[in-house]
Amino acid sequence: MTLVGAQPEFYPTPQAAPEAPPETVPTHVGIIMDGNGRWANRRGLPRLAGHHAGTENVRRITIACADAGVEVLTIYAFSTENWRRPADEVFGLMRLLAQRIDKEAAELHRNNVRIRHIGELEGIQPRLAERVRAAVALTRDNTGLVLNVAFNYGGRHEIARAVQRIMQAGVSADNLTEELIDQYLDTAGLPDLDLVIRTGGEMRLSNFLLWQAAYAEYYSTPICWPDFGREELYQAFAEFGRRVRRFGGLS
Numbered sequence: 001m002t003l004v005g006a007q008p009e010f011y012p013t014p015q016a017a018p019e020a021p022p023e024t025v026p027t028h029v030g031i032i033m034d035g036n037g038r039w040a041n042r043r044g045l046p047r048l049a050g051h052h053a054g055t056e057n058v059r060r061i062t063i064a065c066a067d068a069g070v071e072v073l074t075i076y077a078f079s080t081e082n083w084r085r086p087a088d089e090v091f092g093l094m095r096l097l098a099q100r101i102d103k104e105a106a107e108l109h110r111n112n113v114r115i116r117h118i119g120e121l122e123g124i125q126p127r128l129a130e131r132v133r134a135a136v137a138l139t140r141d142n143t144g145l146v147l148n149v150a151f152n153y154g155g156r157h158e159i160a161r162a163v164q165r166i167m168q169a170g171v172s173a174d175n176l177t178e179e180l181i182d183q184y185l186d187t188a189g190l191p192d193l194d195l196v197i198r199t200g201g202e203m204r205l206s207n208f209l210l211w212q213a214a215y216a217e218y219y220s221t222p223i224c225w226p227d228f229g230r231e232e233l234y235q236a237f238a239e240f241g242r243r244v245r246r247f248g249g250l251s
């Protein structure tokens with residue numbers, strides 16, 4: 001049957017997923033996933049509901065980064081300073097991670113994502129630490145995007161641990177170079193950060209990848225993390241593509 005007079009708007013073509021032009025895409029993106037609590041408050045929900053929605057968004061944004069051709073995505077999941085939060089929130093976040101990590105790792109594994117962890121697993125509840133190690137092991141041979149999860153991570157703490165290991169290795173002062181320090185950081189083998197995105201509107205680094213962000217471009221958006229989608233991600237990339245990076249030089 002022919003539908004006479006059918007208007008195209010009655011049969012809209014599906015919206016094409018937004019795409020990121022390749023020339024705008026950073027190699028290594030870091031995200032400070034802020035605003036989960038406010039997202040929940042605005043909906044009259046407990047803060048943990050915001051963290052729950054934030055966890056869902058990790059998978060969506062990881063896949064959007066992989067689709068765009070990002071090589072490394074580092075997400076700030078839990079900082080060494082987050083222990084200062086009320087015990088029930090810390091406990092709730094740990095429980096959420098413990099509950100979700102296997103399922104998320106399996107889904108990311110299907111997408112050829114390689115999971116890495118940076119930070120300190122010492123002091124983390126042993127069962128959760130074991131799940132983190134298992135997620136890393138499961139995805140070790142994947143060849144797609146590296147999802148680098150900063151969990152119980154602080155930039156200063158990472159540098160202090162690297163210096164300890166350098167001293168333990170007996171490296172002499174004359175042999176201490178920036179390249180050597182790179183090799184002792186948790187991010188050894190990964191490229192420096194190109195773009196730091198912070199959701200939730202604040203404009204600070206909060207002890208995130210202090211060494212690796214030396215020449216990173218910074219992008220802050222008021223959008224809370226659970227609402228930060230593929231379109232907003234590619235807007236951040238477009239802004240990154242417009243920046244002129246001089247790395248201390250003149251051109």
Ligand code: FPP
Pocket residue numbers: 033034035036037038039051054055058076077078082100101104149200
């Ligand atoms: C900041 O929002 C968010 C966090 C401290 C936790 C972020 C963690 C996740 C999204 C889970 C990570 C999940 C995986 C699978 C690695 P906030 O609580 O500071 O928000 P507010 O500033 O509005 O209070």
